[in-house]
Amino acid sequence: MTEAPPDQQPAIRVTTMPADANPYGDIFGGWLMSQMDMAAGLVASRHSHGRAVTIAVEGMKFHAPVAVGDEVSVYADLVRVGRTSMTIDVQAWRRGRHVEERCLVTQAQFVFVAIDEHRQPRAVQG
Template identity: 65%
Template sequence: MADRDPAIRVTAMPADANAYGDIFGGWLMSLMDSGAGLVAARRAKGRAVTVAMDGVEFHRPVKVGDEVSVYCTMQKVGRTSMVIATDAYPRERHSEEEQLVTSARFTFVAVDDGGKPRAVDA
């Protein structure tokens, strides 16, 4: 994925892990949601909220100290919604090699100040 910039990049810390040193899946899903949310907000030019997450599958553990990069691709833009393909790639601290750990599709809806759906291109 070195040919494009991640939406977000974070180092996994001990507070994010279980007793075996593996990062909690919920922490990783939260990071992916944050990355996709940044992409959605830029596309919507304002607030966008997560309404669904599909297809999450964990392929291998993420360890404390791994640098996790989240890459996002806009797949579909509807009137008020956006679907964003999101992939997480950890790499060891002293390595350049990234390996896909999980993928998911996030659906966001653009909302106004009152929390009501609004047109993405408004």
């Protein structure tokens, strides 16, 4: 498991809120996955200079819980480009509201395909 966040700016940084949590105050895994998908989508759209859609999420594991009030930083790094597809490594890290210590929460690879105005695959223009 990674011991320190990537040495780059996060694609997304957000504070978790009560609406994002279950009755016990733990953040829903689906909410966290959507933040990761948004971060990866930013990278995919920027690299392909247009619309890109998620086609797969590979290897998602939850390493630690996230609580209401935690700051979540999502890092996204383009690692592979095909003719129409892009693979992006994504990591989500949490930091308690009043501390500096950070913890890896989850990581996965998101695969996107660049699409045209008819929602058909198009060549990546990266």
